[in-house]
Amino acid sequence: MKYAEEYRDPEIARRLIAGIRQESRKRVRLMEVCGTHTMTIFRSGIRSVLPETIYLLSGPGCPVCVTDQSEIDAFIEIARTGGVTTATFGDLIRVPGTGSSLERERAAGADVRVVYSALDALAMARKHPDRRVVFLGVGFETTAPTIAAAVSAARDGGLSNFSVFSSHKRVMPALASLMEMDIRIDGFLLPGHVSLVIGAEAYRPLFDRHRCPMVIAGFEPGDVLAAIHRLVRQIESGRPDLENAYPRAVTAGGNRKAQALMASVFTPADAVWRGMGRIPESGLALRDGFEAFDARRIFGITLKDAPAPAGCLCGEVITGRSTPPECRLFRKACTPAHPVGPCMVSSEGTCAAYYRYHPETGDTGKDRS
Template structure:
């Protein structure tokens, strides 16, 4: 099977691991900033294949996990308005807000529906002309072009009952913020899906300003191990740079059409990330000419956001300062069926991946 069996070949994995062990003669710390990588690293047991000198830590790569509490509070407040339908991706429905979550609001009577895409939400708007349909627009560069297309489609159809509440984010500002916050790493394993859209150039500033190698990786065991090997070679040669390991999917310039649509519809502004606080020019909001489709401008709602549970260290985990096992709630009060923090909600979250693949509670 092309691109599956080839990238799980035990003989090739053993050879690559031997080469990694030979190069990694001192401690190195690499951070992955993709929820898909976090899940794959735990699923395939990548840490167990590496020498003790290499440590992998998870960063803010799960889009559900980094969605700020205030955003959930805003959505649930919108859901209380008359004749309003909230459309959301499945994982987001269980993320805790200050006082409730979307699934609990749904159980209490709010019209909240799980969709697979922004176009699904657009379809619901066309089928319910007397209802206001708000799409919960989250995710990184991977999902934001789809939301942009939905906004343009709504404009073309002259829909008056469709809007989005955008919490779309872009990755490089968060990568910079982590290093500036004092997290010590030797390189980044960069997201594959995000880079398919955005290309490799967006990491150049991180590499230049902080002297950190950035390797865009695929999601199979050999992809991840090869990316680690590439970072090690950079460090040995004292030559940090941006490289693409995932060449079968990622091009240096990314998807030009998708980027053009994003730039047409969105503008980067300062915005909140769960655990990381406000990061400059890291959140995508609709440009003024599309305010007609911006729920933040269309609907006035009041809500209060409180500090998250003091026992939950999701924010520190997203920064790479703590691991799931450092949390006193992990696998106790906080489990996938009853998540206290956002990192336990999504299967791309560090806590759920760690819980699932380390077989806690079995």
């Protein structure tokens, strides 16, 4: 377990916590952008050991959670099409759309299958040439290269019954949009997985513009605590910086092969984010030349405005404007068994993390500063 056990060492954690407590004086709001960070923070009890000066916000780092209601409805429309096999990651299947879900459509007879990668869907298309297999491409720059590889393989192999509905999102435009919103963010814990692909220096233009402290973090408790410690030092010293606290995985330039593969198949496009609206060039669309594998074009799908479920605060939660306990549906109408919004469905969702790990004390978790 090299590069994992070392970052779970209780003694190292104690030293980091002591350093944070000793140095933190200003009241700050730090946002973890990645859903995996959110789960690590809750599962490890990191919030409970931080001083009262530090408040952690959960940001738009859960790919299923940021998928807009209009996109969920489009996925359901695809699933209802005759002769189509809809392939999807597991978390997406239970997200409620306006009037149904992929899970309900499957129960009603639609051919909806859970896969672990786009390559699984590609293999399915090869095995069943009589079926049109549509893979629902949801995720950030972390998963986009593997989906690009599947599209390239389908084109090179002359596979005509495979397509992708691209709902990918790009992290950088979303962070830039957050900085323009009326949300106080004093520092960012940047996502390790995305950073592995795009590289640490991809954040440089955003940092240079806003001078907001930023630290790329890994996913073990020691990683997160070390990143928080670095952010505290930057803030207390008045010297904001862009730091890479995950050098065992993230380089300055990122994974050039993955970037090239992604760019060969996808091009930046405007995208709609739950809770954030339309953000220019924050999505990925299939390039010209890949029309035969673009499910949006093949099935003539256009996104239709769709309001979020009544009373659901997922959009506010993923932008740090609300906490799950502030939602009147949380733990009542909305539970993991009967989710109303995607933040309760996804394994990286903030509502799911609060439900599983946050005690029912009546405390909303709202920042009082």
